[in-house]
Structures are given as structure tokens and as C-alpha cells.
Amino acid sequence: MASNWQTVVTERQMGERRKFAASLSMEQAATWMVLVPVAFFFVYPLWKLMALSVKTDTGLGFAHFAEVLTHARTWDAVGHTITAAGASTIISLVIGVSLAWLCAYTDIRWKPAFHVLALLPLLIPSYVMTLAWTQLAGPQGVINRAASWLAGTPVEIWSVYGLDGIIVVMGLTHYPLVYMLTLSVLYRIPKELEWAAHSSGASALTVFRNVTLPLALPGIAGGGLLAFISGLDNFGIPAFLGIPENISVLSTLIYEEVIGFGPSAFAKAAVLSIVLGVVALAGTGVQWLLLRKSRVDQTSAEDKSIRRYLGAKRGWVELGVWGFMLVTGVLPLLSMAATAFVKAYGLPFIAENLTWKHFAFVLFDHAGTRDAIRNSLMLASLTGILCVLAGTWFAYWRVNRPSFTGKIMEGAVALPYALPGMVLGLAMILTWLEPIPGWQPGLYGTVWLILIAYVTRFLILQVKSSTVSIMQVGKEVEEAARINGGGFWTRWGKILVPLYAPGMATGLFLVFLTAFTELTLSSLLWTSGAETIGVVIFGFEQAGSTTYSTALSTLIVAAILLLLTAGGLWKRYWQRRVEQ
Amino acid sequence: MNSARVAGVSKKFGSVTALHNLDLQIGQGEFVALLGPSGCGKTTLLRLLAGFESPTNGEIWINHERVADAAGRKPPEERRIGMVFQSFALWPHLNVYENVAFPLRHQKQVPDAYKKDPRARVGQMLEMVGLGGMEERFPSQLSGGQKQRVALARAIVFNPTLLLMDEPLSSLDAELRMQMRKEIQYIHRELGTSIVYVTHDQSEALGMADKIVVMKDGRVEQAGTPQEIYYAPESLFVAKFVGRSNFLKGSWSNPHTFLLEKAGGQTQPISVSRDYASFHAHRVLPVRPDQLKLKAWHPGMDGVVGKVTHVQFQGRELLYSIQVGEEEWEVVSDVNERFSYDEQVLVEVHV
Numbered sequence: 001m002a003s004n005w006q007t008v009v010t011e012r013q014m015g016e017r018r019k020f021a022a023s024l025s026m027e028q029a030a031t032w033m034v035l036v037p038v039a040f041f042f043v044y045p046l047w048k049l050m051a052l053s054v055k056t057d058t059g060l061g062f063a064h065f066a067e068v069l070t071h072a073r074t075w076d077a078v079g080h081t082i083t084a085a086g087a088s089t090i091i092s093l094v095i096g097v098s099l100a101w102l103c104a105y106t107d108i109r110w111k112p113a114f115h116v117l118a119l120l121p122l123l124i125p126s127y128v129m130t131l132a133w134t135q136l137a138g139p140q141g142v143i144n145r146a147a148s149w150l151a152g153t154p155v156e157i158w159s160v161y162g163l164d165g166i167i168v169v170m171g172l173t174h175y176p177l178v179y180m181l182t183l184s185v186l187y188r189i190p191k192e193l194e195w196a197a198h199s200s201g202a203s204a205l206t207v208f209r210n211v212t213l214p215l216a217l218p219g220i221a222g223g224g225l226l227a228f229i230s231g232l233d234n235f236g237i238p239a240f241l242g243i244p245e246n247i248s249v250l251s252t253l254i255y256e257e258v259i260g261f262g263p264s265a266f267a268k269a270a271v272l273s274i275v276l277g278v279v280a281l282a283g284t285g286v287q288w289l290l291l292r293k294s295r296v297d298q299t300s301a302e303d304k305s306i307r308r309y310l311g312a313k314r315g316w317v318e319l320g321v322w323g324f325m326l327v328t329g330v331l332p333l334l335s336m337a338a339t340a341f342v343k344a345y346g347l348p349f350i351a352e353n354l355t356w357k358h359f360a361f362v363l364f365d366h367a368g369t370r371d372a373i374r375n376s377l378m379l380a381s382l383t384g385i386l387c388v389l390a391g392t393w394f395a396y397w398r399v400n401r402p403s404f405t406g407k408i409m410e411g412a413v414a415l416p417y418a419l420p421g422m423v424l425g426l427a428m429i430l431t432w433l434e435p436i437p438g439w440q441p442g443l444y445g446t447v448w449l450i451l452i453a454y455v456t457r458f459l460i461l462q463v464k465s466s467t468v469s470i471m472q473v474g475k476e477v478e479e480a481a482r483i484n485g486g487g488f489w490t491r492w493g494k495i496l497v498p499l500y501a502p503g504m505a506t507g508l509f510l511v512f513l514t515a516f517t518e519l520t521l522s523s524l525l526w527t528s529g530a531e532t533i534g535v536v537i538f539g540f541e542q543a544g545s546t547t548y549s550t551a552l553s554t555l556i557v558a559a560i561l562l563l564l565t566a567g568g569l570w571k572r573y574w575q576r577r578v579e580q
Numbered sequence: 581m582n583s584a585r586v587a588g589v590s591k592k593f594g595s596v597t598a599l600h601n602l603d604l605q606i607g608q609g610e611f612v613a614l615l616g617p618s619g620c621g622k623t624t625l626l627r628l629l630a631g632f633e634s635p636t637n638g639e640i641w642i643n644h645e646r647v648a649d650a651a652g653r654k655p656p657e658e659r660r661i662g663m664v665f666q667s668f669a670l671w672p673h674l675n676v677y678e679n680v681a682f683p684l685r686h687q688k689q690v691p692d693a694y695k696k697d698p699r700a701r702v703g704q705m706l707e708m709v710g711l712g713g714m715e716e717r718f719p720s721q722l723s724g725g726q727k728q729r730v731a732l733a734r735a736i737v738f739n740p741t742l743l744l745m746d747e748p749l750s751s752l753d754a755e756l757r758m759q760m761r762k763e764i765q766y767i768h769r770e771l772g773t774s775i776v777y778v779t780h781d782q783s784e785a786l787g788m789a790d791k792i793v794v795m796k797d798g799r800v801e802q803a804g805t806p807q808e809i810y811y812a813p814e815s816l817f818v819a820k821f822v823g824r825s826n827f828l829k830g831s832w833s834n835p836h837t838f839l840l841e842k843a844g845g846q847t848q849p850i851s852v853s854r855d856y857a858s859f860h861a862h863r864v865l866p867v868r869p870d871q872l873k874l875k876a877w878h879p880g881m882d883g884v885v886g887k888v889t890h891v892q893f894q895g896r897e898l899l900y901s902i903q904v905g906e907e908e909w910e911v912v913s914d915v916n917e918r919f920s921y922d923e924q925v926l927v928e929v930h931v
Contacts (some may be wrong), residue, residue, distance in 0.1 A: 014685055355913070390750060477669050479663075480667070480671070480734075482632075482656040483657070483661055484734065485658075485686035487689060490686055494682075
């Protein structure tokens with residue numbers, strides 16, 4: 001019997017044997033094709049950073065550490081950094097948890113609009129929001145002018161400049177992080193657990209304190225830590241509110257060190273970066289552990305039914321919440337737009353003082369701005385495209401071939417995002433001046449270095465959102481295409497890309513938006529001709545051209561809102577098509 | 581003639597061996613059910629046939645072509661096999677027509693007539709599975725049973741010579757499962773395609789298959805017709821896993837006579853008509869509940885005597901539990917003669 005079978009082996013089939021053999025080693029090649037770039041782009045720069053910090057004139061040693069860490073200014077900055085991040089986290093926690101509870105559990109109305117408004121501070125770049133706050137609560141801002149008008153003499157109730165301003169704006173910028181993580185945990189707490197407590201005689205307050213809060217704690221703590229890490233990372237807020245008052249945090253100190261180009265500036269900046277990086281990574285580590293602990297909750301289904309009826313108090317609660325969000329989210333932006341429309345900074349906002357000319361200037365007359373808009377559009381588009389391709393491919397590989405190597409590599413890809421932007425920016429300069437000894441690609445000082453830095457930093461955003469879609473779609477759908485004759489291109493073109501589209505589009509959208517308005521990395525890496533929008537706004541503000549910086553920022557906010565609307569409409573269309 | 585053949589195939593995942601040196605033949609037009617508990621390797625075997633996995637050792641042949649061996653494999657998209665997945669695996673962004681027409685555009689060797697007029701062919705297939713006129717619906721608008729029919733239509737639309745089914749009915753409710761069994765049998769009859777059907781449900785395997793392959797721990801435990809598997813199990817595992825079995829305790833005096841142990845050290849000889857060699861060492865005789873007959877017992881009668889401990893009315897039959905010595909036997913009998921709880925009965929063994 002077996003010999004009969006052997007006789008039908010033709011030459012053609014023997015030839016295919018070689019093709020078979022090739023397919024196996026292809027899998028190993030694929031692993032290496034992921035491993036090598038990941039190590040080079042994501043891990044090597046941090047190695048360079050560490051190497052520089054311990055390199056001295058005489059060899060290896062901790063001389064730079066000794067110098068930097070004995071400097072009083074360093075410890076001032078460390079103190080400010082911890083204070084700002086810590087105090088702002090408390091603000092974020094109070095606001096984020098309250099809003100999440102209201103949205104998840106109570107019967108307040110207009111929840112979709114509520115949700116969007118609560119996320120708004122995260123979607124608008126923090127330096128734009130800060131600029132908006134200077135127009136609302138700066139010495140010449142709306143609040144102080146209104147107070148002066150009421151008092152009849154110039155008075156200053158509160159100025160947003162200084163450490164207290166940094167704390168408030170940071171807290172208001174980062175509360176959406178706490179809100180989002182808490183919201184998803186609250187939805188997943190089975191309501192039977194709360195009912196059981198109620199039926200055992202517990203009051204509403206007791207139930208909240210003894211059941212809801214402990215169960216939601218992993219999410220709350222995770223959100224709080226994320227807000228804390230974002231506070232360490234943030235450059236825009238302390239740069240706009242601290243530098244004019246001569247208050248430094250670590251991120252602005254690194255910036256000033258590198259820009260100052262003093263002797264051994266890079267080495268000193270590297271030491272500061274390592275200090276900041278270690279604190280941030282420790283925070284990320286704790287956050288990761290907390291979220292891992294709460295994974296049990298992630299598997300249970302979301303329950304979005306109303307659990308608490310506010311009754312007669314509902315109207316008051318709504319008034320308070322909407323009032324709060326409008327004052328902290330919308331009013332600053334309106335104040336900023338108002339500044340952009342007046343002829344000269346400081347004039348009252350009345351019809352005869354209004355003009356379009358600042359918008360016209362930044363859009364058409366100022367060459368630097370035009371170039372910056374072009375650069376930012378180009379950078380954001382290319383970063384988006386590269387990330388959506390590489391990130392989806394990486395996510396696909398990760399989901400379909402789960403392995404320990406894959407886990408480590410995902411950690412490596414996440415590293416540049418977990419590290420403060422300033423730290424990564426410095427590592428990028430150090431790496432790409434001379435990536436391999438003897439090879440100087442001449443990227444430093446061009447937009448291409450910014451592009452590499454963006455892809456390195458934002459790739460993880462795309463990986464995460466593509467992963468969600470790939471896991472949801474599952475493997476069988478692709479296998480069904482394979483068994484029915486679908487080759488590689490058919491599979492990806494007709495089946496996988498359309499089905500992965502939501503995750504791919506969400507990631508693309510997020511990466512594009514983040515890169516388009518990025519400030520931290522580009523503030524370190526820009527040179528003349530390679531400015532970005534963030535750099536130009538920062539430059540206008542430092543030069544005191546407030547009308548121009550507010551005009552450009554207002555345009556950016558309008559563009560973001562337009563993009564968000566378009567994204568929302570597309571998502572609705574897609575859902576209607578597939579889910580019907 | 582064989583449609584597919586598995587020769588000496590082993591499959592290892594890391595240090596775990598899922599299949600041990602396995603041989604299997606699937607004849608032309610044969611309906612083969614791979615039956616076994618979860619983790620027995622049946623799904624791995626199906627995935628090897630489909631081409632989603634490579635064998636660690638051995639060869640796989642489909643339609644006289646070697647498609648896989650230890651060196652590598654021909655990818656699934658080139659094997660021209662129909663397959664029905666457990667989760668249906670319909671493409672949610674394509675409508676029913678586009679789902680079913682996909683293989684017509686992409687499979688190898690699709691008859692020209694189908695390629696020229698895919699609308700007609702898809703329409704014909706949908707009629708066959710009872711979904712005529714549903715071309716424009718999207719999967720999300722279909723019920724579970726309808727989805728399974730679309731999946732079936734997609735798997736057979738290009739006239740495959742081999743159709744693989746991976747627990748296709750396990751996500752349907754009981755009534756639909758019975759309905760779909762008939763449809764699968766109908767399609768098998770109409771098309772004459774060879775089918776490899778993976779299931780852990782013995783009644784599906786017994787009801788539809790020409791041949792059942794019972795698997796356990798990556799090995800074939802027994803292969804045969806449903807009748808052979810049911811009435812002539814060759815191992816304790818098969819006797820237990822397929823249908824219910826009573827294991828009567830005793831000893832074998834010779835291959836044709838089983839000496840049943842009775843109370844007080846007595847034995848009752850039972851003559852058997854087939855070979856029970858694999859049970860000799862275990863000192864048991866496997867007996868199906870319907871191979872036992874109950875009779876009214878009167879004082880002084882000789883034979884195996886038991887006491888009724890439970891009676892369950894099942895509609896057209898009665899299910900008894902009979903206490904015989906230390907053992908409890910299950911007996912199925914028709915409803916004509918009824919014994920009640922605690923009654924003494926005479927049990928006859930017909931094997």
C-alpha cells in the first residue's frame with residue numbers, strides 16, 4: 001500500500017519540498033526581523049544615554065553624577081517636580097473619581113456629551129491648554145481684569161504663573177486619565193455585589209466606602225499613578241508657567257541644560273535624565289503591577305445600567321458638573337480665542353478692537369509658521385503611516401505567536417513612551433549623532449530625526465489599539481480565508497484590514513493627533529527649518545508675541561475639534577455597516 | 581481509493597506530544613467522525629489535514645499528493661479543502677453572497693461554469709441549505725442556525741473533494757443540532773464529498789458517520805463503523821466513552837464464556853458471541869443497557885437476581901437501575917412490562 005503511494009510522488013512534488021523547508025526558517029527569520037529593529041530603535045538609545053552619563057575624561061566613573069547631584073538647583077528641580085506631580089495627582093484623583101462615579105452610576109443626563117467634555121483636556125495639547133489658562137487667569141487674564149473692573153482699581157486675585165498654577169493646570173489636564181481608568185473599572189463591578197451589601201442593611205455611604213471603593217481601587221490607583229507619571233513627563237505646563245518665574249522642574253532643567261550647550265551639557269543632562277527616568281519607570285512599574293492585579297475585573301462584562309437615582313438633587317448635580325467642566329475646560333479656550341481676536345494685547349474685547357489679522361499673519365505672512373505647519377503635517381502623517389504599518393504588524397505577530405520573547409519586546413517598545421519625553425529626546429540626539437561608531441548619518445538637525453523620535457515614542461499607542469481589534473476579530477476568520485484559497489494579499493486586503501480597521505484607525509488617529517501637536521521632543525530636536533507647530537507657539541510665547549501664539553493655538557484647537565468630529569462620524573458609519 | 585491519508589504522523593507542541601505516530605485513511609466519499617474528549621488530539625489532527633500546522637513526523641496525503649511531512653507543508657490556501665469552523669468564522673463585513681462567493685474567486689480549480697456565473701452557483705447553494713434569497717443579508721442579521729448554514733454553503737460551493745468540520749454544531753441549541761444533522765447528512769449524500777467531522781458528541785458521530793475514529797491522548801483508540809464501535813468496543817475507554825456501559829465483574833474461563841461473580845462466591849456462566857480479548861485482563865464484561873433484559877422473578881428461579889432501585893420513564897423506554905449484589909447496573913427496556921421500585925427481578929445478559 002505504502003509503495004503505491006510512493007510511486008505517485010512526482011518531480012514537481014519533490015521540488016516543492018524545498019519550498020516547504022524555506023517556510024519553516026521563514027518563521028525564525030520573522031522573529032529576528034522583529035527582534036533586531038526593536039533592540040536597535042528602542043533599547044539601544046537608552047543604553048547610549050546611560051553610557052554617556054558615566055563617561056568621563058579619564059574613563060568610566062560617577063563624576064557627572066557627583067557634580068549634578070551636589071548642585072542645589074538639581075534638588076530644587078527634584079523638589080518642584082515631585083511637588084507638582086504629586087499635588088496635581090491629588091487634584092486629578094478627586095475630579096476624576098467623582099466624574100467617573102457620576103457618569104458610571106447615576107442618572108445624570110447627556111452622558112455622551114459629558115464624556116467627550118471630560119476627555120477634552122487630554123485631546124488638546126497641554127501647552128495649548130496652559131496658554132489658554134494664562135489668558136484666563138494670568139495677570140492680564142479675564143479673571144483679574146474682571147476683578148479689577150469690579151473693584152475699580154487694578155487688583156490681582158490669583159495668577160496662574162508659578163508652582164501653584166503648574167499644580168492646578170496639571171491636575172486639570174491629567175484628570176481624564178483617572179476618569180477613564182476608574183470608569184472602566186466601575187462599569188465592571190457586578191451590581192449584585194452592591195445589592196448584596198444593601199440587602200444586608202448597609203447605607204449608600206457604607207456601600208460606597210466598603211464595597212465600591214475597594215473594588216475600584218486598582219483602577220483608581222492605576223489612573224492616579226498614570227497622572228503622576230504624566231506630571232513628571234510634562235514639559236509644556238512648567239515651560240509656560242515656570243520658566244518666566246524662574247521655577248525649574250526636571251524636564252525644563254534638562255531642556256535648559258541641552259539648549260544652553262555649556263561644557264559637558266549633554267553629560268549633565270544625561271544624569272538628570274536618568275534621575276527622572278528612574279522615578280518615572282518606578283511609577284510605571286507600580287502601575288503595571290496594580291493593573292495586573294485588577295485583570296480579574298477586566299474579564300467581566302461591562303454593565304452600563306443606572307445604579308443610583310439622584311432624584312430631586314439631579315438638577316443641582318448637573319449644574320455643578322457642567323459648570324465645572326465649562327469653567328475649567330471651555331472658558332480658558334474661549335479666553336484664548338478672545339485674545340487672538342483683539343488688535344493689540346491688553347485691549348478690551350469690544351467690536352471695534354476685533355480683527356482677523358493675527359490669524360492671517362500666522363497662516364500666510366509668517367514663513368516660520370507656514371513651514372512649521374507643513375513640517376508638523378508631514379511628520380504627523382508619516383509617523384501615523386509608519387506606526388499603523390509597523391504597529392499593526394507587531395501586534396499581529398504578538399497575538400498570533402505568543403511567546404516570552406514577544407512579551408519582552410512589547411515592553412521594549414513601550415519603554416520610550418513610559419520614559420519622559422525629554423529623556424527620550426536626549427537619548428535620540430546621543431544615538432543618532434553617530435549610531436554606529438564611524439557612521440554619521442547626518443540626521444541630527446533635520447526633521448528626519450524628529451520623525452524617528454516620534455515613531456519610537458508613539459509606536460506603542462498603535463500597537464495597543466491594533467492589539468484590541470486583532471484579539472476581538474480572532475484567528476478563525478483568517479483561517480477561513482486561508483482554507484478558501486485566500487493568499488497573503490487577499491487575506492490582508494479583503495479580510496483582515498477591513499476587520500482590524502477600528503483598532504488601526506483609532507491608533508492612527510491617536511498617533512497623528514499626538515504627533516501633530518507634539519512639543520517636548522521637538523523642542524529638543526528642532527533646528528531652524530525643522531520647526532514644528534509646538535515649537536513655533538512656544539517661540540511666540542517666549543518672545544512675548546501672545547496674540548500670535550493664541551491665534552495659532554486657536555487654529556490648532558479648531559483643527560483638533562474638526563478631526564475629532566470627523567473621526568466620530570466615521571466610527572459611527574463603520575459600526576452601522578458591520579454591526580447593523 | 582483514498583481521499584486523504586495520514587501516515588505515521590506525530591505532532592509535538594514544545595514538550596507536549598499531541599499526536600503519537602498516528603495512521604488514518606479517509607476513503608472517497610467517506611464520512612469519518614473523529615470522536616474523543618477534549619485534549620485527545622482530534623482538533624490537532626484536523627488542523628494538520630487543513631494545513632494550519634505542520635507534522636513533527638510522518639506524512640499527510642490528500643488526493644494522491646503529499647501535502648505535508650516533517651520538512652514542511654503546503655499552505656492551506658493551496659490545498660483546496662472545504663472547512664466549517666466551530667465559531668462559523670463568517671466575515672462580518674461581507675454579506676452572505678460575498679461570503680459564499682469568496683471561494684469561487686480564490687480557490688484552485690473551480691469549475692468554469694461556477695466562475696462565469698457565481699450568482700447562479702451561490703443562489704443554488706443557498707437554496708440547498710435553505711437560505712434562498714438571503715444573499716444581501718449581513719452575518720449580524722442572521723440567527724445562529726442561519727450562520728451555520730452560510731458557513732456550510734461557503735465550504736461546499738466550489739465542490740471540494742474533502743470537507744473538514746470542526747465541532748460545527750457545538751454552538752447551536754439542542755433542537756437546531758438535530759435539524760442540522762439531517763442537513764449535513766443530506767449534503768453528504770448529494771455531493772458525495774469525503775467528510776472529516778470532529779466532535780466530542782457521541783450521538784452526532786453514531787448518527788451520521790460511516791466510520792468513527794475514537795481518539796484518546798493523541799492515539800487512535802478504535803476505528804470502525806458506528807455499529808462496531810457501539811456493540812463491539814475494544815477497550816474500556818471506548819466502552820465507557822461511547823454510549824453507557826455496565827462493567828460486569830467476574831472472570832473469563834475461556835474466550836467464549838464469562839463467569840459472572842454472584843453473591844456468596846457463586847458464579848453464573850455467560851456465553852459470548854464475539855471476541856472480548858482486550859477485557860480479559862480487566863476481568864470484566866462490558867454490557868450496554870439495552871443488552872440486558874429484565875424478567876419477573878419468582879421464588880425458586882435460578883439466574884442473576886437484582887432489585888429495582890430507580891425507575892425513570894423516558895417516553896418510549898424505561899431506564900432502570902438494578903442493584904445486583906454490590907453493583908448497580910443500568911438497564912433500558914421498553915414500556916410494555918413495568919417493574920416498580922424495590923421489586924425483585926431476573927436479569928438476563930444477551931451479548
